[in-house]
Amino acid sequence: MNMPIYMDNHSTTKVDPGVIEEMLPYFTVHYGNAASRNHTFGWDADKAVEAARERVTKIIGADSREIIFTSGATESNNLALKGVVEMYVEKGNHIITQVTEHRSVLDTAKRLEKSGINVTFLPVDSNGLVDPDDVRKAITDRTVLISIMLVNNEIGVIQPIEEIGKIAKERGILFHCDATQGIGKVPVDVQTMGIDLLSYTAHKLYGPKGIGALYVRRKNPRVRLSPIIDGGGHERGMRSGTLNVPGIVGFGKACEIAMKVMKEESARLLSLRERLRKGITDSLEEVYLNGHPARRMPGNLNLSFAYVEGESLLMGLKEIALSSGSACTSATLEPSYVLQALGVSPELAHSSVRFGLGRFNTEEEVDYVINRVTETVNRLREMSPLYEMAKAGVDLKQVRWRK
Amino acid sequence: MPYSDEVIDHYNNPRNVGSFEKDEKDVGTGVVGAPECGDVMKLQLKIDNGVIVDAKFKTFGCGSAIASSSLATEWVKGKSVDEAMTLKNTDIVEKLHLPPVKIHCSVLAEDAIKAAIEDYKKRNGG
Numbered sequence: 185m186n187m188p189i190y191m192d193n194h195s196t197t198k199v200d201p202g203v204i205e206e207m208l209p210y211f212t213v214h215y216g217n218a219a220s221r222n223h224t225f226g227w228d229a230d231k232a233v234e235a236a237r238e239r240v241t242k243i244i245g246a247d248s249r250e251i252i253f254t255s256g257a258t259e260s261n262n263l264a265l266k267g268v269v270e271m272y273v274e275k276g277n278h279i280i281t282q283v284t285e286h287r288s289v290l291d292t293a294k295r296l297e298k299s300g301i302n303v304t305f306l307p308v309d310s311n312g313l314v315d316p317d318d319v320r321k322a323i324t325d326r327t328v329l330i331s332i333m334l335v336n337n338e339i340g341v342i343q344p345i346e347e348i349g350k351i352a353k354e355r356g357i358l359f360h361c362d363a364t365q366g367i368g369k370v371p372v373d374v375q376t377m378g379i380d381l382l383s384y385t386a387h388k389l390y391g392p393k394g395i396g397a398l399y400v401r402r403k404n405p406r407v408r409l410s411p412i413i414d415g416g417g418h419e420r421g422m423r424s425g426t427l428n429v430p431g432i433v434g435f436g437k438a439c440e441i442a443m444k445v446m447k448e449e450s451a452r453l454l455s456l457r458e459r460l461r462k463g464i465t466d467s468l469e470e471v472y473l474n475g476h477p478a479r480r481m482p483g484n485l486n487l488s489f490a491y492v493e494g495e496s497l498l499m500g501l502k503e504i505a506l507s508s509g510s511a512c513t514s515a516t517l518e519p520s521y522v523l524q525a526l527g528v529s530p531e532l533a534h535s536s537v538r539f540g541l542g543r544f545n546t547e548e549e550v551d552y553v554i555n556r557v558t559e560t561v562n563r564l565r566e567m568s569p570l571y572e573m574a575k576a577g578v579d580l581k582q583v584r585w586r587k
Numbered sequence: 588m589p590y591s592d593e594v595i596d597h598y599n600n601p602r603n604v605g606s607f608e609k610d611e612k613d614v615g616t617g618v619v620g621a622p623e624c625g626d627v628m629k630l631q632l633k634i635d636n637g638v639i640v641d642a643k644f645k646t647f648g649c650g651s652a653i654a655s656s657s658l659a660t661e662w663v664k665g666k667s668v669d670e671a672m673t674l675k676n677t678d679i680v681e682k683l684h685l686p687p688v689k690i691h692c693s694v695l696a697e698d699a700i701k702a703a704i705e706d707y708k709k710r711n712g713g
């Protein structure tokens with residue numbers, strides 16, 4: 185077993201060796217600018233970009249003329265929200281999103297709010313799911329965009345995209361989906377899901393960092409956007425800047441591999457995830473699952489370990505890369521807003537750990553992690569005054585804490 | 588952010604973990620912080636004739652919180668109650684090389700010592 189163990193695949197992923205191999209010549213041999221029209225370096229680069237475009241759109245069931253390459257999903261989300269709001273300003277000034285979106289959607293929506301746009305932030309239920317009926321009820325005749333993510337990055341829950349897409353279509357409102365965590369993990373089809381704009385990024389699916397895309401529907405309806413980056417008019421004027429050719433080639437290859445292996449890989453990850461969940465919950469008491477137990481992407485497990493603070497747990501697992509919703513891992517000292525939106529108590533949010541299984545994790549690693557987590561939680565519980573009080577029968581909710 | 592060697596040492600080998608019987612007359616107990624804030628420290632002192640003869644702690648919190656309380660127990664042992672009252676959180680910050688976002692951990696440890704002494708005094712009629 186190789187150490188350290190990487191189990192933080194929602195944060196980013198290792199680049200697949202097949203992806204690297206395809207990218208390399210675009211640094212060393214075909215290093216032309218895809219916008220150069222007068223020599224073979226440019227033509228070769230352009231050809232590679234167009235081939236990659238086919239692959240990147242195929243995985244979402246779209247046409248190759250329907251995507252804009254960006255620097256990643258953060259930019260795609262910014263472009264979708266800001267671009268639509270600016271373009272459709274005559275039609276309305278209201279957008280709908282929900283509280284557990286990634287910061288690149290939430291903070292963009294908050295900025296739009298400051299400039300006079302009305303934003304509805306829908307709640308989620310205790311499983312982390314949005315109620316499509318809430319979406320329907322939030323729509324007004326001034327609504328121009330609905331933005332709901334496919335898979336949540338912390339708890340892995342899968343939103344009812346198809347139902348929301350149907351509602352958006354019925355009411356003639358554009359529907360944007362941040363599918364960053366879902367692409368290559370769960371099936372995505374912009375037609376059946378009724379998606380008009382979709383954000384994704386290569387580095388979450390074993391591709392390189394710094395390259396992403398925004399799908400923009402061309403017909404039924406034709407979506408128009410105002411660009412947020414001006415310049416040389418690349419990507420049909422929607423996103424200026426020299427194309428990241430090796431990145432795009434890698435993104436294409438990553439999508440191709442993902443399409444090929446997704447079915448088998450999902451089944452394997454689901455079985456590893458369940459092994460991990462069962463292994464941990466069988467050996468430790470008072471471990472709580474965050475997010476819907478079944479409607480979640482295969483590689484995600486998010487657990488709260490009562491009486492143990494998340495960051496201290498990760499510190500005891502230093503040879504294992506994981507992530508925590510504890511405040512101590514953020515600059516704000518606030519625990520995960522996603523878990524809080526589910527109604528998870530702040531103390532359990534502080535005690536949460538996200539396990540992100542991916543393509544390169546093995547059963548042996550899962551078993552090792554089960555043992556190390558068990559051992560470390562037990563050790564920290566022995567040091568925890570909360571555990572001691574709970575064992576002595578004290579109701580922690582009734583204690584008057586001295587802050 | 589990487590932890591300092593001192594924090595790692597206290598986290599891996601915490602000094603004086605445990606509990607005294609809190610109703611014993613010579614024991615002072617301080618419990619500070621709150622679960623919803625992500626840190627709770629329980630610090631106990633055993634006091635004989637104005638001198639802290641033993642100390643124990645239990646902490647729910649990040650590595651820096653554990654290290655701060657571990658260090659605090661180490662420091663107060665053998666000190667007089669009056670000396671212990673003068674311990675400053677900044678001494679802990681310095682010794683553990685805590686970054687700015689972790690300073691509250693050291694404040695909590697200072698508060699825990701004071702709370703434990705207060706408790707001792709209250710229960711011993713002074």
Ligand SMILES: Cc1ncc(COP(=O)(O)O)c(C=O)c1O
Pocket residue numbers: 194195255256257258259286288333335336337362364365384385386394396
């Ligand atoms: C749901 C979601 N949206 C957007 C992003 C941002 O992606 P990128 O790192 O490509 O900007 C991430 C990744 O952190 C994510 O998980």
